[in-house]
Amino acid sequence: MGRRHQHEEHANHEAWAIPYGDLVTLLLAFFVVMYAMSSVNEGKYRILSDSLVAAFRGSPRTLQPIQVGEKSVGSGADINMTIVQQAMLNGQPRSMLEPSPLQVADQSQGARHAADNAYEAEHSSSAVAELESVAAEVEQAMGELIRDQMIVVRRHGLWVEVEIRTDILFPSGIAKLSEEAQNILKQLALTLKPFPNAIRVEGHTDNRPIKSAAFTSNWELSAARAASVVHLFTDAGMDPHRLAIVGLGEFRPAYPNDTEQNRNLNRRVLLVILSGSGNPEGEYAGDRGQPEVAPPPPPQPQAQPQPAVTTAQTIEPPASPGGR
Known part of the structure; x- marks a missing residue:
């Protein structure tokens, strides 16, 4: 009986395509996820931006989205700040960079309270x-x-x-x-x-x-x-x-x-x-004994115009020459 000849298997020169396709698919999914994470939801950003601006600056001044990338030249380009701060100041007037009057008032009020406390302490010690x-x-x-x-x-x-x-x-x-x-x-x-x-x-x-x-x-x-x-x-x-x-x-x-x-x-x-x-x-004794503010007098009723009275003249008859 003749010996069966065993066929030699051919080498698959395209076997690399399968892992390559898997790798490309994974990279595509990776970049899709990264893109989805990096995209800005404008509605959510507006809510966040309005809340932050209202808390730190008062009423919101701009609704522009955050600029991604290098800091652009604008109202805050010459100040050392983050990109988010630069984006929030972009397009706003220079007066926004000035100190808040509320902070100045708080500082002056704190200094006034400190002076009052010092005066009260000195007054108490002298008393x-x-x-x-x-x-x-x-x-x-x-x-x-x-x-x-x-x-x-x-x-x-x-x-x-x-x-x-x-x-x-x-x-x-x-x-x-x-x-x-x-x-x-x-x-x-x-x-x-x-x-x-x-x-x-x-x-x-x-x-x-x-x-x-x-x-x-x-x-x-x-x-x-x-x-x-x-x-x-x-x-x-x-x-x-x-x-x-x-x-x-x-x-x-x-x-x-x-x-x-x-x-x-x-x-x-x-x-x-x-x-x-x-x-x-x-x-409280200084507030006692003070005259009360008198209420305004009620309006006086205006005098009604009196109708004109015509006096009838009585014509007396001439006296009779004969007397009574």
Whole structure:
């Protein structure tokens, strides 16, 4: 049997075309994707551009798309900036490059606030120093009574309290100053007179009710005692504009009203010496007492023209010659 001759396979010289075609297809897909990513959606860009321009520059000035590539010569060509910034400034007036007035206003406002804070700090420190001198003068003038704990001086930063117990001021249930109290308060008034500080005079009582012909409650009693001190101060030459009367009755006790000793301590008069030379009622006091703006008078009704009245003349008949 004859041996079968094996055919020799021919070499495929075009086998490179298949991977080449795959490579070209992949490159085409790659560039299509890159093109799709690089294309600008004008609608989305306008929204983004308007938002950015409105946030940083105010109202939008241009709707031109971003220039891709080298920076073109325009309103911002001579300034070191990015391509996006150059594109946003392209075609805009040179005034857009000037500092924003809002920023200048913010800077000036910040400087003004800093100056105000510095002035307030300096004013507060001077007011505290002035109050310290007032407290020192009172302690020197009332040294004996302070040692006997009949007068207490307390410092509270922007005000000083001078507490006077009513044992040396008023008898029980009475608002008239005793002779000893008048001498003490006159000395205190002469001490406080040279200073411009405003003073609130507060009257306090204990919680025992009172009802008499002169005072129907502790409100009236505390206010009357504070008024007695104020009258003595004005008689001693103090400016009445510096003084104010506050009657607090039994509602600001220093100690619980459960013992006779505590009730005695709660019956007191407080001089609250404020910082500065303002009103003793506080900052709002300057707006009170001002005349209100009178409303315009209503229009007066115009007088209606009166119709002309014709007076009829009465013609009397001639008298008869014969008389009556």
